Amino acid sequence: MADLREFKAAPPVGIDPIGASTESAALLYNVIREDIVSGRLEANERLVVGDLAKRHETSTTPVREVLQLLRGEGFVVFTRNRGARVRPIDQDFVRDIYEIGVLIEPVLTHWFVGMATEADIAELELVQRQIEDNNFADQIKHSDLDTQFHTLMYQRHYNRHAAELWWKHREVLRSVGRRFNFTLARRAQVIREHRELIAHIKAGEADEAAKLVARHVEGSGRHILEQMRSASAARAG
Template sequence: MDKQPAATIDVEPVPASIYELIREDIISGKIGPNERLKIADLAKRYGTSTNPIREALQQLRGEDFVIMEPHRGARVRPIDENFVRDIIEIAALIEPALTRWFVGIATEADIAQLLEIQAEIEALNFSDPNRHGQLDTRFHEVIYDRHYNRHAADLWWRHREVLRAISRRFPTSLSRRAAVLREHHELIEAIRAQDADRAAAVIAAHVEGSGRHIIEHMRLARATGARKPLT
């Protein structure tokens, strides 16, 4: 009854938690920065009672996606250029450290996996931004996922998700594309050569480049599109 053959398969089998839904709506921009989050509205919107909404908001607050003032409710934390700069800076500190460690434990198989993903990325050649994002995430995931410092890896992941969401809104410039491919290759090379310093340097540059790219686009969008810091 509920089993559809469905050629392409639907991607939303589980209704996901309210928390995830709101979060997704925030980072995807459906709920705009600084926008007021009224409990009653959200409850209606997601078809639940107010309780789960309140809980989701508290969690989001803990993760800093949402700002709350007593008796004045919640609003979406504005994800602006500064915010991006901040998390990029942190990423630029953490990722090289994680990468360094990976260099010490990487096996032939790991490198093969990286090459494989990289090959897919190149085959795709940025034609499907969504898919590209997935692959790119997976590429770095291979490197970070086995690290013993789960805290650091989680931090990376959380930042990554925010950035991915933002990036989705604009295309990747040609020069950035080239840089991404080049840096991935260099990274693989450095890992293969067991050169932790170089690997760390490459990933640091990679992160910074990505940050610059995003911020430039945001700035551009801000200058071009209509403005509404709002409320």
């Protein structure tokens, strides 16, 4: 199982990945989201504001705020007369998230190819070398570097809402995906697609780069789904 250390990758400049009103609420958000992703808070479990406030030694105000933030990301659902509960982190949830990425990331990539400088490409190549030097030995480091790689392309896009949506959905997939190891086939595919993407950017081939990123994102999502299915089958067996 992957290491559960905190990821260090920073979001694009100007983007608040959480949107909490205070630092304490942001910290509480991270704790409760981790409890959901890790399974400590089980699927469909009721989230009682008073109980959560007592457990985390805080008032009910930040708990209510955090539940609304998690609702916005799909981790929590609200039902009339029943309050909040944990949304199952199931295959449908992962599919919905990565399919949105398949729509967003090609557009962001297409724009980047049209404005990329030699310095931008040099940064991408540097991060890619670090990814290959690490060679998935430290999966947390790989995840951090992989996020840096894509952030370099999207961080200056004029549509900040799209960039923020990309970041939040990517973080959801990272939270879910870190429970699983990369297969050897997926490792080779990631390296190969990154190299091909840099080549398209150098050549100014925006359409080809966008198509490649769509396949790349879909491949990542499908890999997580396959791992989830395998884990489910193992538990059932």
